[in-house]
Amino acid sequence: MIGFIKKGLSKTLGVIKEVLPQKVEKIDKETLEEILIESDIPYELVEEIIYYLPPQNLVEQKDIKRVLKSYFIYDIPKSLEAEKPFVELIIGVNGAGKTTTIAKLANNYKKEGKKVLLGASDTFRAAAIEQLTRWANKIDVPIVSTKQGHDPSAVAYDAISSAKAKNIDNVIIDTAGRLHNQTNLSNELKKIVRICDKAKEGAPNRKILILDGTQGTSAINQAKAFNEIVGIDAIIITKLDGTAKGGSLFAIAKELQLPILYIGVGEKEDDLISFDADEYIDTILSSIFIENHGEG
Ligand SMILES: Nc1nc2c(ncn2[C@@H]2O[C@H](COP(=O)(O)OP(=O)(O)O)[C@@H](O)[C@H]2O)c(=O)[nH]1
Numbered sequence: 626m627i628g629f630i631k632k633g634l635s636k637t638l639g640v641i642k643e644v645l646p647q648k649v650e651k652i653d654k655e656t657l658e659e660i661l662i663e664s665d666i667p668y669e670l671v672e673e674i675i676y677y678l679p680p681q682n683l684v685e686q687k688d689i690k691r692v693l694k695s696y697f698i699y700d701i702p703k704s705l706e707a708e709k710p711f712v713e714l715i716i717g718v719n720g721a722g723k724t725t726t727i728a729k730l731a732n733n734y735k736k737e738g739k740k741v742l743l744g745a746s747d748t749f750r751a752a753a754i755e756q757l758t759r760w761a762n763k764i765d766v767p768i769v770s771t772k773q774g775h776d777p778s779a780v781a782y783d784a785i786s787s788a789k790a791k792n793i794d795n796v797i798i799d800t801a802g803r804l805h806n807q808t809n810l811s812n813e814l815k816k817i818v819r820i821c822d823k824a825k826e827g828a829p830n831r832k833i834l835i836l837d838g839t840q841g842t843s844a845i846n847q848a849k850a851f852n853e854i855v856g857i858d859a860i861i862i863t864k865l866d867g868t869a870k871g872g873s874l875f876a877i878a879k880e881l882q883l884p885i886l887y888i889g890v891g892e893k894e895d896d897l898i899s900f901d902a903d904e905y906i907d908t909i910l911s912s913i914f915i916e917n918h919g920e921g
């Protein structure tokens with residue numbers, strides 16, 4: 626799996642290599658600061674990280690790891706996953722990667738042997754319904770959809786009802802990222818959440834925000850806005866394969882105080898990897914430090 630995340634972070638690692646062509650055993654704080662800034666960790670956060678390091682100028686891998694790890698303390702409540710059907714609502718701006726991520730999630734669940742159903746509640750654009758339908762066909766899962774312009778809440782209701790009737794394990798519901806105006810979008814999302822709960826008490830069980838990783842830390846304000854509207858439970862960050870802004874995850878986790886579930890590292894259905902803070906930090910640090918554990 627390390628190889629996979631390495632591929633996803635390859636541009637970020639490339640930037641580190643430019644700052645630090647030769648790996649080191651200990652790093653001076655000035656170079657470390659430059660690396661962190663280049664990978665899109667905001668300046669104030671870089672200062673904070675440096676502040677929490679030991680006082681001497683040359684620091685070791687384990688000291689940096691300890692500080693970086695402290696930014697990923699937000700956990701996913703596991704108990705929820707016993708819900709059947711487990712209903713996930715996918716939220717985010719246009720182009721963030723919602724529809725593609727739904728396909729990836731569905732593909733993951735299917736591989737785990739679960740029965741999945743999709744709900745095409747982005748009824749704002751005909752293309753969005755078609756896109757999700759194509760994915761549903763490709764990975765061979767059922768989809769509940771309607772015509773463009775129809776009520777997205779009704780689609781969510783029907784998707785959940787159908788899942789209950791068919792003994793489905795996972796329902797994943799798409800939403801629109803843009804409507805005629807922000808108030809419409811906000812009202813629509815709130816209504817979808819209300820109607821999901823009518824279809825099955827407690828649904829949606831998880832409201833997942835999709836953030837475009839190429840936007841780096843500028844996605845944070847967007848995330849806060851969605852959080853105020855519906856209350857986000859977790860985040861998925863897409864397109865990390867296309868950006869050197871891999872460091873933005875620290876600021877996103879810190880500012881939003883939410884768990885990062887997965888990262889998207891490509892356009893195919895298999896290009897979604899579980900986010901593991903240790904793996905992520907180790908991958909970044911492995912491009913700075915010489916391996917000195919004498920393994921292999
Ligand atoms: N490279 C890359 N492209 C992605 C990723 N996730 C989504 N995309 C692409 O981003 C574009 C927008 O995705 P889409 O799912 O339609 O976004 P939506 O508007 O939020 O539903 C599409 O061209 C996707 O193929 C990713 O992890 N990596």
Ligand SMILES: [Mg+2]
Binds near residue numbers: 723724
């Ligand atoms: Mg879409």
